[in-house]
Amino acid sequence: MALSSRRTARRLAADAGLLAVAAAFVLPLAWVVLSALDPRAGLRVKAPDGLTLDHFDAILTDEITFTPLLNSLVLCGGATALTVVCAALAAYPLSRFHSRLNRPFLLTILFATSLPITAIMVPVYALFVRVDLIDTMQGTVFFFAASQLPFAIWLMKNFMDGVPKELEEAAWTDGASSLQSLARIVLPLMGPGVAVVTVFSFVMMWGNFFVPFMLLLTPDQMPASVSINDFFGNRGMVAYGQLAAFSIVYSTPVILLYVLIARRLGGGFALGGAVKG
Amino acid sequence: MSDGARRLLPRFLPLTPALALLLLFLAGPIAYCVLIAFTDLQLTGQAEESFVGLENFRRAFGDEDFLNAVWLTVVFTVLSSLVGQNTLGLALASLMRRASKPVRTLTGGIVVTAWVLPEVVAGFLLYAFFRREGTLNAVLDLLHLPSQNWLYTLPILAVSFANVWRGTAFSMLVYSAALDEIPKEITEAAEVDGAGGWRRMWHITLPMIRRSIGTNLMLNTLQTLSVFGLIWVMTRGGPGGKSQTLPLFMYEQAFQNSLIGYGTAVALLLLLVGSLFSLVYLRLLRTEV
Numbered sequence: 001m002a003l004s005s006r007r008t009a010r011r012l013a014a015d016a017g018l019l020a021v022a023a024a025f026v027l028p029l030a031w032v033v034l035s036a037l038d039p040r041a042g043l044r045v046k047a048p049d050g051l052t053l054d055h056f057d058a059i060l061t062d063e064i065t066f067t068p069l070l071n072s073l074v075l076c077g078g079a080t081a082l083t084v085v086c087a088a089l090a091a092y093p094l095s096r097f098h099s100r101l102n103r104p105f106l107l108t109i110l111f112a113t114s115l116p117i118t119a120i121m122v123p124v125y126a127l128f129v130r131v132d133l134i135d136t137m138q139g140t141v142f143f144f145a146a147s148q149l150p151f152a153i154w155l156m157k158n159f160m161d162g163v164p165k166e167l168e169e170a171a172w173t174d175g176a177s178s179l180q181s182l183a184r185i186v187l188p189l190m191g192p193g194v195a196v197v198t199v200f201s202f203v204m205m206w207g208n209f210f211v212p213f214m215l216l217l218t219p220d221q222m223p224a225s226v227s228i229n230d231f232f233g234n235r236g237m238v239a240y241g242q243l244a245a246f247s248i249v250y251s252t253p254v255i256l257l258y259v260l261i262a263r264r265l266g267g268g269f270a271l272g273g274a275v276k277g
Numbered sequence: 278m279s280d281g282a283r284r285l286l287p288r289f290l291p292l293t294p295a296l297a298l299l300l301l302f303l304a305g306p307i308a309y310c311v312l313i314a315f316t317d318l319q320l321t322g323q324a325e326e327s328f329v330g331l332e333n334f335r336r337a338f339g340d341e342d343f344l345n346a347v348w349l350t351v352v353f354t355v356l357s358s359l360v361g362q363n364t365l366g367l368a369l370a371s372l373m374r375r376a377s378k379p380v381r382t383l384t385g386g387i388v389v390t391a392w393v394l395p396e397v398v399a400g401f402l403l404y405a406f407f408r409r410e411g412t413l414n415a416v417l418d419l420l421h422l423p424s425q426n427w428l429y430t431l432p433i434l435a436v437s438f439a440n441v442w443r444g445t446a447f448s449m450l451v452y453s454a455a456l457d458e459i460p461k462e463i464t465e466a467a468e469v470d471g472a473g474g475w476r477r478m479w480h481i482t483l484p485m486i487r488r489s490i491g492t493n494l495m496l497n498t499l500q501t502l503s504v505f506g507l508i509w510v511m512t513r514g515g516p517g518g519k520s521q522t523l524p525l526f527m528y529e530q531a532f533q534n535s536l537i538g539y540g541t542a543v544a545l546l547l548l549l550v551g552s553l554f555s556l557v558y559l560r561l562l563r564t565e566v
Contacts, residue, residue: 147302
């Protein structure tokens with residue numbers, strides 16, 4: 001009896017602690033939801049003076065929402081496709097064939113996953129000016145893909161190691177090339193793994209601000225991560241309700257995608273092989 | 278060509294697209310970074326840059342604004358990553374093991390949402406939170422505590438808290454996974470022997486998860502070193518450079534002052550510090566690659 005009541009007391013204490021942290025964490029999130037619906041939104045969390053969808057109405061125009069979101073989709077979609085294809089191709093020999101170069105290559109990749117990409121944005125800008133890739137979607141897509149590749153290769157290789165090699169050996173004896181067995185046997189078997197790499201790459205790029213901020217100049221090409229800045233400055237007075245509404249529209253896709261893969265990333269989530277220690 | 282090479286080459290052919298991208302768009306810029314850090318390349322009004330040797334670095338270490346940025350980067354990293362994200366993440370993970378399921382799910386969901394939000398959105402939410410007329414001061418007023426203009430008086434503290442808000446989920450997930458791996462028998466045995474919560478934490482839990490702590494600290498630090506958007510949105514590094522960490526200083530030198538060479542030298546220093554942490558992280562990991 002004494003033990004179980006002590007357990008209960010401990011659970012209540014833990015609940016109270018967690019709820020206190022949750023309350024502190026939820027305030028900024030509550031602001032964005034309440035302000036998006038509040039006809040007189042300000043900077044402070046408060047019960048809305050009535051509910052309205054006017055802010056959403058006001059921002060759902062080509063100029064404010066659809067063009068930037070489409071740009072984000074083109075940029076992140078293109079870069080994600082490139083990343084996933086290159087990572088799948090690269091991971092295959094690393095996972096299947098042994099060579100003395102595998103280990104140093106993988107260590108270099110792992111090292112690169114944790115380099116601060118922010119640091120090289122100024123030289124990347126200078127380089128892009130020199131080779132005429134500045135302010136081009138394709139240049140930005142290439143850089144995005146390259147910056148995401150080390151982690152994508154690492155993750156893909158780990159997922160691929162989970163597919164037993166025996167399944168392919170039969171195909172090989174029948175004369176299938178390694179590309180055929182990759183496409184027909186390995187990738188279909190590691191479908192969830194490919195999905196994780198795809199969604200994760202997409203989510204990382206969707207939220208990235210500094211890369212397009214540096215490499216794109218023309219306003220029509222700006223993705224949502226940069227165009228959101230226009231709510232300050234360019235349009236005069238800050239319309240906080242509209243800013244909040246836009247934040248919600250822009251964040252929703254990544255939250256949904258994250259929920260989709262959360263279970264697989266879950267507790268053992270291996271960012272850069274991080275948790276393997 | 279030897280037999281071995283002839284056999285191996287086609288096998289490793291699929292690596293080429295990835296290799297080409299990595300060399301052209303990642304290794305290339307890093308090499309270019311090393312190159313122009315030693316020049317006086319400027320944004321405008323200069324026909325040709327020239328090699329200036331270590332001048333940019335000498336200039337940096339004599340530049341008060343640079344030293345200020347170094348100091349603020351240290352403060353930002355220690356406050357938000359070492360102390361904030363790491364400790365709070367561990368505390369949340371261990372509280373979650375005892376808490377009831379609905380509370381656990383609710384708290385986890387809220388903390389993870391803060392982490393998943395795009396960087397700039399997180400920046401705006403915390404900008405609104407810390408502004409003079411924002412939510413934090415409303416809460417302080419309610420509690421009859423003195424309020425102030427946080428983004429003006431203590432900007433580095435505000436952006437550090439913002440980084441804790443945004444980044445804690447990662448540590449929480451890492452530590453939840455690590456704590457799950459500790460065998461129940463060990464903690465239960467210690468409990469029967471009369472070891473209290475703090476002693477169990479100090480003598481059993483922490484030593485058993487020390488490798489997770491190490492890798493988590495390294496990754497948090499690397500993450501924090503490269504924060505740009507969050508601070509940019511909240512304060513632009515101001516007022517008067519009071520929240521200007523190295524990435525923002527680098528940006529300002531390169532683009533507001535048009536000194537690409539100097540900005541790149543700062544970038545190279547940041548990259549070197551990052552590489553150092555990355556190497557330590559690899560050491561800690563000692564994976565069976």
